[in-house]
Amino acid sequence: TALDVSDDRQQKQVDVYTLKLCERALNIMNSLSNIQEQYQRLNLEEIRITEKLDLLMGQQCDIEAKLRNVSLLVPRLKSVKSDAKHLSGMIHFTCTLAENVSAKVRELDIAKGRVSECQKRVNDLLDLQLCREGPTVDSSLVLLHEAQAQLCKVLQQKFDEAVRDTDAASVERFFKIFPLLNMHEEGISKFGSYLAAQLKEKTQKSLRQADGESTSVRANVYFADTLTVLLESVARIIEIHQPLVETYYGPGRLLQVVEYLQPECDKQANQILVEFRRSRQLDKQIHLVSENDLEVGITEEQTRDLRMNEFEKLLQNKTGINRAVQELLGHYIMLERYFLVESVSKAVAMDTAVEGSLTSSIVDDVFFLVKKSIRRSLTSCSIDSICAVINNACTLLEEDYALVFQQQCKLGFPSGYLDLTQAYNAIQSSLQQGSIRLQPSDTEKTKANFLTALNNIETSIECIETLDKNVSHEIQINLGSTMMSRDQEKIKSCLAGFQTSKSKFRHLLDFGHEQLKSSAIKPRIKPWVDQLLSVNHVIDEEEFSCYEAQDPFIQELNLHLDGFMSGFKDSLTVNNYQTLIGTLTSQVAQQFEKVIFKTAFNRLGALQLDKEIRALITYLSTTTTWTIRDRFTRLTQIVTILNIETLAEISEYWGPNAGTVTWRLTPQEVRQILMLRTDFRADEIKRLKL
Structure with a gap:
């Protein structure tokens, strides 16, 4: 049996192992101690092997039972093998049959597709034959072109009749038909010419009424009003007709309408400016300025500049009218400077002490005029005009205005009696000498003027700071959202002039205090403190x-x-x-x-x-x-x-x-x-x- 075979194999292994041990023992047994040591080792090895054999012998029954179960399964494995071979044969047969059927179906589908394609081509050939045998479109195309030409001619005639009859509703209705006939350019051309003619007629009517408006309330700004009406008319036309043009002609077509309006606007605006210079005799007034009429002319030019800047913001580009406006801007700045210089000169000449105030009237008068001039330039919304007026104002403050205080400070503070003790001592000395010399009133007046000048300088510094802050704030409110970076740099550079003016007045104030120190403080302090020596x-x-x-x-x-x-x-x-x-x-x-x-x-x-x-x-x-x-x-x-x-x-x-x-x-x-x-x-x- 298998168990006997296993026992024989194990016995042989034990014998071989024993022989090897004996061989090793003989090699190392050369003394009694070695023999004793090897003997003990062999006893231990024998005990270990005996325990292992006992363990194997204890498992003999289990192993024999498992071997018997395995021997019972051998007949069943033969039947399973037979069934598996039968199943494999059936699967192989089914696979072969399915492959044969699928191949035939694929061939059938290919044939069906080719038949369908052939039928489609036959039908297309039949349709082509029928179309070839039918009538041609040449005659229809000629008729269609004739109808189009006739319709275009009728449309143009009707549009011209509506323009002659000033029928705005009909003009707009026919204007909408042009793009339907692919006549975009013709429609834009006729509509732009129509709007330009209306603009011209309205402006000419306003100019003809100029002579009869000499006694009206707004006679002084009539030409500015006329220019305002012209520019507002252009803006209103663009605003009203923008939806119409872009809806029926497409985006971007409004610019073509403006191209017809702008030359007429330039022409009419130049005519207004020519009439303005002729009627107001501007070239003559530049050399012969009337102080009474100066502010009126400045106001009208400022109003005109304001309208032109508003119109520029609408169109966002420069046009021919700007050249004429730039020339008038030069006149405006010249008149503004003359107005400011003459007004400040009058304020200096009329400078008087104000009761209950530590300053004289010159400070309030001058800064009122400067503020008025700068604010007037701000309303024109012209960066160049604003910068020019601010620069003129700063130059005026640093030169003409500061010169008044500089001359007063150079006169110095009179070294008269500053307190009752000095006055009493001087009177006692005069009595001892037999004469009394009273201090003249001119000295008191000079003292008061000097101290008032110091107060005026200090107050002027505060006014310049306030003016700088207010002007910066108003510029941000009026122009902040429309200024480009280049314009902002211009404004920043101009506003720096206020800081320069403030520094000039601070130096002047320091000079005044130095004059006061040398004339009034030093001569008094020394004798008072020298009393300590006594x-x-x-x-x-x-x-x-x-x-x-x-x-x-x-x-x-x-x-x-x-x-x-x-x-x-x-x-x-x-x-x-x-x-x-x-x-x-x-x-x-x-x-x-x-x-x-x-x-x-x-x-x-x-x-x-x-x-x-x-x-x-x-x-x-x-x-x-x-x-x-x-x-x-x-x-x-x-x-x-x-x-x-x-x-x-x-x-x-x-x-x-x-x-x-x-x-x-x-x-x-x-x-x-x-x-x-x-x-x-x-x-x-x-x-x-x-």
Whole structure:
């Protein structure tokens, strides 16, 4: 059996394995220890093999049962093999039969398709034969052409009759028929000529009425109105007939209609401009300008420019009429400049003080005229006109207008009495000499004019800023959506002229304040601050207490400063008054430094000086809304150094220990300040490392 065969095979393997082990054992058994080791290994191997044999013997029953089941399946496999062969034969037969049938069907379909194609060709040949044997279309084509020619002739006659009868409805009805007969060009030509004739008739009628309109309300702008009517008529024609033309003739045909309208529009507009120059005698008025009629002419030219710009926006291209308009634009700009120059000259000549105001009438008058001129140019919507008028206005402000204030500032501020103390001292001196010389009224008038000029300059700067902002805003509102990038650059360049004008007036204002400083501030500050030289600052405790009870210097100085500033407070604008206080503060600080370097101090004297400087800063801080402490930085640093108790203490303020303090004194100045202390030795001061 199979089991016996398996046992024999396993026995043979065991014998072979045993022989190999014995062979290996003999090779390594050369000592008793090796023999003992190999013996133990063989025992372990024997135990392992015995366990494996026991396992195999335990599976013998299962293996024999499976082999018996396999032997039972052999007869059934033979019947399955027979059935499979039978099924394969049937499938092969069916496949062969289907292939034969399909091939015949395909052949039948091909034959059927060829028969159908043959029948179609036969039918086509029969139809062709019938058509060939029928009548020709030559006679019908000739008849059709004759009918078309007759219809076109009738259509043109009817259209011409409708034009002669001024029957707009019939003209429009016949105009719609032209494209149906493929006569697009003829229809556009006749309709464009019809519209141009209407435009000409309407304009000529308006020009014939010009002589009878001399007494009407709008006589001064009659030609501008006539040009407006002409351009509005063209725009209205285009707007009304655009749907009609594009619906029946197709998109883009409206431009052909405009090509008939535009030459007639140019012709009539030029005729209006010629009549305008003849009637208004414009060429003569350019040389002989009447100030009374000047603004009327400017207004009419501005109105005309406005209408032309509106018409250009509609057509979006330049036409022949623009050449004539450009010539008149030159006249308009010339007249506008003349009007502005003459009006400003009158405003300067009529300049008077305004009651209750710190400025004179010239500021409001001049900027009203400038604003009016620029706004008038804005309504024309002509970029070149706007730029020219703005440039003229800026030039006028920088030259003619600023020259008035420049001359007033060059006269300077009179060095008369500025407060009651000076006036009282002058009168006492005159009485002692036996004569009283009162200050003439011309001096007071000159002072008032100088201060008013400063206020006018400062107010003019504000007006220029406001004008710049308003003009920019109005340009964006009126022209912002239509300006090209090139036009925007032009406007931007012109508006930069306002900044140039503002800078010119700021320099002029600085010059005026310098004149005021040299004439009024410096001569007053020096004697007041020099009073500090007469006050002893090398004092003891008793004198320090007396100074604390009644200060001998700072109260009088503050009184002088208060009287000086009160003389200007009601005469200057807020900004000018603040600038004056700033200048006054700087001069007081500078003069204080000079006086301090001429004075000797001890410790208590330095404390007294510190109190005086603090009182001065406190007082001046109450007179202005601007910060003034930075103007006293050097002075407060000088006082700080004077108030140290010992020379060693200087290291706490100077050098690495200064912290965030920025010292504005040099080491040489620090030594010079320390030399003012009578209780410090000069040799010790020189040895300081600063």
